[in-house]
Amino acid sequence: MTSTQPTAKKHQKAKGLKPGKPRPAKDLCSECGLCDTHFIHYVKQACAFLNQQFQRLETLSHGRDRNLDNDDELYFGVHHSMMMARKKEPLPGAQWTGIVSTIACEMLERGLVEGVVCVQNSPEDRFQPQPILARTPEEVLAARVNKPTLSPNLSILEEVEQSGMKRVLAIGVGCQIQALREVEAHLGLEKLYVLGTPCVDNVTRQGLQTFLETTSKSPDTVVHYEFMQDFNVHFRHEDGSVEKVPFFGLNTKKLKDVFAPSCLSCFDYVNGLADLVVGYMGATFGWQWIVVRNQKGQEMLDVVQDQLHTQPVISKGDRHKAVQQSIPAYDKGIALPMWAARLMGIAINKIGPKGLEYARFSIDSHFVRNYLYVMRNYPEKLSQHVPAFAKRIVGQYDLPES
Known part of the structure; x- marks a missing residue:
């Protein structure tokens, strides 16, 4: 009998690099983990920082690339729906209400997937990422909370390939997903679901420590943090308290070199190649932003739809003046006194961009900064x-x- 099961494309293998060895992308390496595996053979094509292939990969992932004349697609990528959402019953210990973790658990429990590529903490360090191929909801739940450091998610691709699994869900950020899409056909899977989060400004573990010590009053007790829509960085501490530090009061001179060069040269803030994206940037405060890019994304959303409160996205305000005025601050490392930063944050939060316009503000600000970074440091690219x-x-x- 002839098998109708899809088979992995034959692929050539090369020996993965040992820890500490120089990576092909050199200083621009995002440490996605691909080069730790025999899939390094494809790195020249797969690495976003060696060979940007975004338009082709959008078509591969979604059947078409984004329409640059449609403002929503220009900014947020190919999609057929967007919404704001939060869980009716928040998941204890989750960074927000637990939508990402719940989707992954439901996909496993319903047998829609056999494994989930996600990232736990290392036993020694709450901020040191440890990628795993989770096989149980308990292993997924142990991966709750975003990891703000560079993470080698793709280092377990050989385990995925050798596991015999045919249906897998991968959770990741843009640079990881770009490389994953390039080698997806070689994994031997019948179906790969990709659940993405928006991502900007990751750091090395040492860079994270510098950020925490420079910005938080109690760096040793921070559990997680996020740059939020109220123009404050929110630090959640071990005792449950939330410390807020205004964007405009950050010590930009000290922090200017903290962020990874890969993040300073990335233009995939919204994770445009994922099937479904869950983040906060396009939602109002207290809600999550969900972007459904294709049918697989809708299938993932369907498994939690009845557990969510949802409402339409909104867009208010005008970002352009604020972005133009912010360029010198980004460029020259200008920081305001904390009292002035707090007043500015309060004012902008009241009259500034909201919802999708806030997302555009954030995208514009980071794209301008990153464009200048590439122009000055890698003009040939x-x-x-x-x-x-x-x-x-x-x-x-x-x-x-x-």
Whole structure:
């Protein structure tokens, strides 16, 4: 009898690199983990920082690339629906209400997938990522809370390939997902679901420590943090308290070199190649932003739909002036006194951009900063590395000449 099961494309293998060995992308390596495996053979094509292939991979993932003349798609990528949501019964210990963890658990419990690629903490360090191929809901729940450090999620691709699993859910950020899409056909899977989170400004573990010590009053008790829509960084501490530090009061001179070069040259803030994206950036405060990009994304959302409160996305305000004024602050490391930063944060929170317009504000600000970073540090890469949608977004603003 002839098997009708799909088989993995034959692929060539190369020996994965040992820890500490230089990576092909050099300083721009995002440590996604691909080079730790025999899939390193495909790194020249798969690595977003060696060979940007975003338009082709969008078509591969969603059947088409984004429409640059549609403002929502220009910014947020291919999608057929967006909404704001939160769980009716929040998941204890989750960073927000636990939508991502709940989707992964439900997919396992219903037999829709056999394993979930996710990231737990190492036993020694709550901020040190430890990728796993989770086989039980308990293992998924142990991966609750975002990890703000560079994480080698793809280091377990060989385990996925050798597991015999045919249906897998992978949770990851943009650079990881770009590489994963390039090697997806070689994994021997019948179905791969990709659940993404928006991502910007990750750091090395040492960089994280510098950020915490520079920004928080109690760096040793921080459990997690996020840059939120009220223009404050929210630090949640072990005792449950929340410390808020205004964006405009960050010590940008000390922090300017903290963020990874890969993050400073990334233009996939919204995780445009994932099937479903769950984050906060396009939602109002207290809600999560959900972007359904294709049918597999809808299948994932369907498993938790009855557990969610939902409402339509909104868009209020005008970001352009705020973005243009922020360029010198990003560029020259200007920081306000804390009292002035708090007042500015309060004012902008009242009259500033909300919902999708806040998301556009954040995208514009980071894309401009990153464009300048690539232009100054990797000018030979600028033309090919920056996707067409990012060039159009950055083109709205007056940039410093050098």
